[in-house]
Amino acid sequence: MERLWNGRGYLEEVLDSLESAAQHSAKNFRGFDENTRVLLACDVSGSMQRPISPQSKILLYDIGLMLAMMLQSRCENVQVGMFGNTWKRIPVPTRNILSNVQEFYKREGEVGYATNGHLVLKELLERKEKVDKIMFFTDLQLWNTGTGNEPMSRLWKQYKANVHAEARLYLFDLNGYGQVPLKMLDHEVCLIAGWSDKIFGVLAALEDYESVIENIRIYS
Template identity: 30%
Template sequence: MVRLNKIVRALTFEGAKAKRFTPEMALKRALMNCLLWENQFYEDGVAIAERIKLLVPQVEPSRVAALAIEAREAMKLRHAPLLVAREMARHEKHRVLVADTLARVIQRPDGMTELLAIYWADALGPMQQRKRQPVSAQVKKGLARAVTKFDAYQLAKYDRDGAVRIRDVLFLVHAKPKDADQEKVWKQLVDGELASPDTWEVSLSSGKDKRATFERLIGENRLGGLALLRNLRLMQKAEVPHGTIAGAIEAMRTDRILPYRFITAARYAPDFEPELESAMLKSIKGYARLPGRARLLIDVSGSMFYPLSAQSEMTRAEAACGLAILAREVCDEVEIFTFSNEVVKIPPRRGFALRDKIVGSQPHNGTYLGKATSEIDRKGDRLIVFTDEQSHDTVPDPKGRGYMVNVASYQHGVGYDAWTRVHGFSEAVIAWIAASEQTKH
């Protein structure tokens, strides 16, 4: 006889007892660390995307929209918010918020084409041969508002070959240009007459001297922060002067760059660690401090050292180290520990020196978060854990203020009830902790 009312227990991938979250919390967990459709250590990207699709209609519409905007603006994720907006368009109660949501989450021209690619992805067969289903009115309104945000340079930069082009968006939504100049730009786009943008990709592929090209791009401030980090090794190979590169790092904008990217850049260009460290810490200036005592606990188990996704060079350990470095800067009194099979206390160093101590503190084996928490937690302290929330053992409630900072998208996690849950690997999670404590006083 089959028991229809049997209890199905929620467990982490490593076997610890977990909790089944509310749909809203489950959506937030899946969304805030999601590199869409890219495989992670325990789950493949398709499973995570399908979970997002199932959760959207279960969550109150305004909360879904808010989560999509938070994922784009605070966590700096591009693709997952578009999937959420597309799923909102399927459901009557959510549909009315789609235009406003798209207008916020589309911040680059290719966001429009990627949204349509997602929208039409349900049909079978190659994208070029798929029957494109009619696009909802709310999606059209959102795209029409988004397309007016971009100038000629941005449109030319992101007008790439593909199944969906930016001109397809213009034909689809019949947007009204803001003025005569924008109308002229759109006509040039449709006619294929927009001037090729002077981007670093175009310049470097032109066959010109790479050193001279990099020096020109830096001098004209045409190399964005992320492009600068990605090209450090190539610039060194091209023998761009050290001082030129160092000056570019010092002058770069850091507001759209996630902390772990500096750590990854330093892995490939260690000569620039001092400048990269300074740039990484720049964004924390002005953050509210965390008064009193704090203990940081960083997960260094094996799963943390696999890439963020199958297509990424960066690891969750690098994401956790970046957040730990920032947290160390805002805590008045701090003690720092790592955990895997054991719990190890390390010196509260700063910047990349702290990263080195975290990574080298112990072998990267199992995940005994419950044991580590029990050993180091103290009444009256603030405990901040950076982890992918997979554990072999049960995690007890914190004795003081406890924050579980989750840097993965897995369905089940550990540490709930009395723990305050924070999701994401943007520096925004540290700012959120500081702001939330301020509002409670």
């Protein structure tokens, strides 16, 4: 007999299917081991509340949270948070992609809607906390709304010099502007502009930089 949608009758089933699809999309990404410390920072500022296109109701905010939670599900030693006026870490389980996204939706407004992404690096500096990979999911419309002058470039250099010289910074520019809040990009700062289902493949290639370069040399 044909199954019909009946109120909440099949809602759990639908959510299970969506969760499985999300997990499947992320499964090919090589998760970091327990010794690789990862911090994921989600931009929830006002500029992230824009649709990804004039024809879509999906927001940059939605894409950023989804990609961050998919990546979180593949990492073994990971923390995640959101920034606006302030920066706040949000503890969530690592295996529930959709419910984690919903948890962030429910907490919208807790950090305000400004663009103070520099606070992520500032907190790491103040704590002298070593993180191997720091990843921003943002449209890169970042600036300091406070009275101080603490650009990300300066904080990043201080962090590298005084806390963790081997750290790497990843900037996921979800709007594809290609704007860079750092004065210099080198092999330890990676800018990934735009988004698609290939984004984890790009990230994997960046992680395996030496192998990719060697393959180019062999086959070119």
